[in-house]
């Protein structure tokens with residue numbers, strides 16, 4: 614019998630391809646034959662609008678999900694961070710890969726740039742979370758909207774459209790840009806986005822059960838999965854898309870799952886952060902608990918304000 618083929622759908626950016634080849638190598642080790650199929654998404658095509666204007670729901674995932682449904686691909690590979698918190702009924706996540714270091718980093722070609730030196734450096738980022746945190750912790754810093762894949766952002770940095778950019782360490786490292794990191798940002802201040810650093814494998818529920826099992830066994834990292842279950846339960850309760858500045862980071866140690874997370878207003882003025890612990894079997898409960906406590910502590914008001922502001926931006 615010939616080796617079964619697994620068709621892996623991915624976006625075409627260099628980081629997306631790194632992730633797809635990473636999954637391909639894990640699947641090969643599991644005894645299946647991978648084939649990579651590149652699919653362009655709306656988020657890749659529309660580069661002249663900020664993500665908060667496009668509307669975040671599935672901008673980087675919708676076309677891949679269509680491929681899963683019509684069976685042109687078996688699995689879709691995403692940065693776990695880019696995946697919406699609740700999937701349609703007919704789709705599921707069958708694996709989360711072992712997480713890379715989760716923090717954000719400051720990247721610049723000028724080693725002098727620092728968030729803390731009091732200079733009004735201009736930082737390029739399009740993440741509402743990073744902008745709000747900069748406003749909160751480093752109010753003297755200026756920001757400019759900066760979209761595009763990692764290579765595009767580095768080019769804009771080189772063209773001096775800003776002094777530095779903030780990126781996830783995971784992506785910077787995967788693209789071999791470590792030499793341009795000028796600072797690692799603290800997890801307490803810049804708590805990462807839900808899912809940052811892990812790669813998610815998505816499939817349709819109609820996927821062949823034998824393939825599903827081998828893909829899951831070869832790609833899934835159980836302790837990362839427990840952390841992401843907790844973080845995604847939090848995100849799901851807050852119904853936050855990737856343009857809402859909510860954040861959460863769970864870690865697992867000695868079967869104890871710890872989560873810290875919260876929400877920040879777009880202007881950075883109101884920041885709510887909480888942390889809780891439970892056993893690793895209670896991942897979803899832990900995420901729900903964080904959500905309830907954050908909402909109760911004023912997060913509900915902040916969330917409501919953010920949603921109406923983003924709606925105005927989209928209409929305007």
Ligand SMILES: NCc1[nH]cc(CCC(=O)O)c1CC(=O)O
Pocket residue numbers: 692693694695779780781782783784808809810811812
């Ligand atoms: N939103 C884009 C995105 N999605 C995943 C990563 C980085 C890799 C990861 O977190 O897995 C990035 C770029 C960034 O935020 O710097």
